Amino acid sequence: MCGILAVLGCSDDSQAKRARVLQLSRRQPLKHRGPDWSGFYQHDDCYISHQRLAIVDPASGDQPLYNEDKSIVVTYEEYGENFVDMLDGMFSFVLLDTHDNSFISARDAIGITSLYIGWGLDGSVWISSELKGLNDECEHFEVFPPGHLNSSKLGGFKRWYNPPWFSETIPLTPYDSIALRRALEDAVIKRLMTDVPFGVLLSGGLDSSLVASIMARHLSGTVICIPIVTPYVYYMQVMVAENLYSYLITTPKDGIDAIEDVIYHIETYDVTTVRASTPMFLMARKIKSLGVKMVISGEGADEIFGGANKSTSAWGLELRVPFLDKEFINVVMSIDPEMKMIDMEKNRIEKWILRRAFDDEDRPYLPKHILYRQKEQFSDGVGYSWIDGLKDHAELQVTDKMMLNATHIFPHNTPMTKEAYYYRMIFERFFPQARTSCTYYLYVALCFKYLVDRSDPSLCSFQNSAILTVPGDASVACSTAEAIKWDAAWSNHLDPSGRAALGVHQSDYEQRLVPVKSTTKVVDNGQKSTIDKTVTELTMRS
Numbered sequence: 001m002c003g004i005l006a007v008l009g010c011s012d013d014s015q016a017k018r019a020r021v022l023q024l025s026r027r028q029p030l031k032h033r034g035p036d037w038s039g040f041y042q043h044d045d046c047y048i049s050h051q052r053l054a055i056v057d058p059a060s061g062d063q064p065l066y067n068e069d070k071s072i073v074v075t076y077e078e079y080g081e082n083f084v085d086m087l088d089g090m091f092s093f094v095l096l097d098t099h100d101n102s103f104i105s106a107r108d109a110i111g112i113t114s115l116y117i118g119w120g121l122d123g124s125v126w127i128s129s130e131l132k133g134l135n136d137e138c139e140h141f142e143v144f145p146p147g148h149l150n151s152s153k154l155g156g157f158k159r160w161y162n163p164p165w166f167s168e169t170i171p172l173t174p175y176d177s178i179a180l181r182r183a184l185e186d187a188v189i190k191r192l193m194t195d196v197p198f199g200v201l202l203s204g205g206l207d208s209s210l211v212a213s214i215m216a217r218h219l220s221g222t223v224i225c226i227p228i229v230t231p232y233v234y235y236m237q238v239m240v241a242e243n244l245y246s247y248l249i250t251t252p253k254d255g256i257d258a259i260e261d262v263i264y265h266i267e268t269y270d271v272t273t274v275r276a277s278t279p280m281f282l283m284a285r286k287i288k289s290l291g292v293k294m295v296i297s298g299e300g301a302d303e304i305f306g307g308a309n310k311s312t313s314a315w316g317l318e319l320r321v322p323f324l325d326k327e328f329i330n331v332v333m334s335i336d337p338e339m340k341m342i343d344m345e346k347n348r349i350e351k352w353i354l355r356r357a358f359d360d361e362d363r364p365y366l367p368k369h370i371l372y373r374q375k376e377q378f379s380d381g382v383g384y385s386w387i388d389g390l391k392d393h394a395e396l397q398v399t400d401k402m403m404l405n406a407t408h409i410f411p412h413n414t415p416m417t418k419e420a421y422y423y424r425m426i427f428e429r430f431f432p433q434a435r436t437s438c439t440y441y442l443y444v445a446l447c448f449k450y451l452v453d454r455s456d457p458s459l460c461s462f463q464n465s466a467i468l469t470v471p472g473d474a475s476v477a478c479s480t481a482e483a484i485k486w487d488a489a490w491s492n493h494l495d496p497s498g499r500a501a502l503g504v505h506q507s508d509y510e511q512r513l514v515p516v517k518s519t520t521k522v523v524d525n526g527q528k529s530t531i532d533k534t535v536t537e538l539t540m541r542s
Contacts (some may be wrong), residue, residue: 001113001313003033003051003129006094008103008152010124013045024133025049032265033129035316043098045124053316055194055294076104084149084160088326092144094127102152109161110300110324111146114310116469118142125152130310131267131469135431141465163326165333173334177357180331184357187325188214191296198294199287201319206351206366206373207298210358211322213365215296252389254282260426265314268470269413269427271420275387281311288315300324350375394419412464413472417495431466 005025010017022040024030031038034051036058041048075083076095081104090112095104105127107115118126118134118141126141128134134141144150147161165171188211192198200212255278262281266273287295293316299309300323312319322328339353349355355372358365365371398418406421407414415421473481 001033001090001129001318002053003030003313004092004094004127005030005049005129005133006096006103006105006125006127007047007120008045008094008096008125008127009101010045010047010120011122013042018042018047021047021049024137025051030128030130030133032316033313041096043096044101046096046101046103048094048096053293053318055196055318058195081149081151081158081160090320090324092129104149104151105144106149106160107144107146109147109163109326110329112300112321112324114313115144116141117144117150118465125150131431131466135466138465141469143469163330163333165330170337171334172336175335175339175353177353180335180353181357183325183328183331184210184322184354185214185218187322187328188296189218190325191320191322192219194294196293197291198296199290199292201283201295201297203298204370205298206355206371206375207300207323209298209366209370210354211296211298213358217365252386255279255386256389256393258282259423261314262311263423263426264430266310267427267431267466269415269420269423269467270470270472271417271423272475274423275390277309277311279386280309281314284312284315284317288317292317294318294320296320296322298323391417391419394422397422398425412467413470416474427470428467 003025005021007017007021025038025040030049030051034053036054037052039050039052075086076097079086084104084106087108090108090110092107092113092115093105097103103125105115105117107113114129116128116131116134118128118138120126120137121139126134126138127144131141145157147159148157149160150157192215200208200215202208202212258278258281259274262278263269263274265281266277268274295312295317297319298321299319300321309319335353342348342350342352349372359368359371395418398421402409403418403421406416410421410424413424415424474484475481
């Protein structure tokens, strides 16, 4: 995905300011997002910079975009702010109207693209695709909320995305498996618009497998599948035997060595995100080396069926997610929620309505054992040894004594495990502003003999921006904190892995870990020959 950085209404329109904005956008903070071209525009005290990843019309699609007199984008001129709701897809943008120096910025409905907004002491507004563009420049910054726009004329945010299912009314539309299937097929096909080589991410799970299957039907013989070799990839030859695909074999050590780079790029210390983003980070690098610039993924399905990611942008790779298509979401969200509930008496597991929609006996989309396999989080699906290896590594980096002082060192979102503490240390090394400013305010308060509660977030004031962009709550299997109340046993296993859902996951943490060797056959994309790859699979057995 491309990268944008805008500085709007600053008090400095000097050459030095222009050079600083150029430096921020074209060097380390954002350049990785758009390695193909750079665009820059200045009008009075407003600066807009764009780093382009050329997917559609690589030869002549550079940005910023202008209308005929190079003042504003044409669609806005005709419809005003209402044009945002007409957009379909993933996007973040900044629009500058040079007639009056007013501006609008907006983010897509679901928040697939990353976007941050910040404010400077001089009254300027900063918009950036990544936190790194704002961290050293703004007095305060925060995540730009999905489905919103920010307008200088309004003086703040306005929600532009208001689908019918936002209301409290319970939807009652009967489940229609054919309609659901067609909606997903349309969402996948819509995202095949590209002028560069592309592929599909295939983890071996339900969601990515369905996406790959739909693509294989629509583009017979042209799909490039790029899986991580896991216990679940063996069926690929059955599903897409006529298509080319490459592979990536990784070990937990490869991932652990990449952790610091991953946290720098994804800009979070959230345990779930780090676990899942690291394999994706490694895979994105492999994909880019193959000359592929865009991939389609099964991400997003868990959220809309009760079950986006900067790690690909780190390598200048665009990730498209059909499960988060606006029209597809409307179809899913209109279905009676009773049909989405797990009902073991009726043999309905999680995401049953999706599985049933693609259960075609005459022309199967997937083998039955893939279509009805239990959900695995990506960080679990790449092999249970990955998460276990992370925990073992964190044990060596974080001592028991360090954990005893965790609430004092990290009063906000205090890490509860050594793994979380390890990620937090790395994050605050890259984004140190919060800790420095907290220490400064504490020092000033003590000098004036005020009684200070160090855990009071007001001490850090706006300077806590970086750490405040990361949500935090107790979780089991990526649940909200509320779900922990459902089962008393879960409160003793506060881990975002699906295996922490005791009594639900088939391989939960109470089972015994047994290493088992399995052989996976892989077709090499370059040689087109069959190669036997033996990988160690860690499975759970009672």
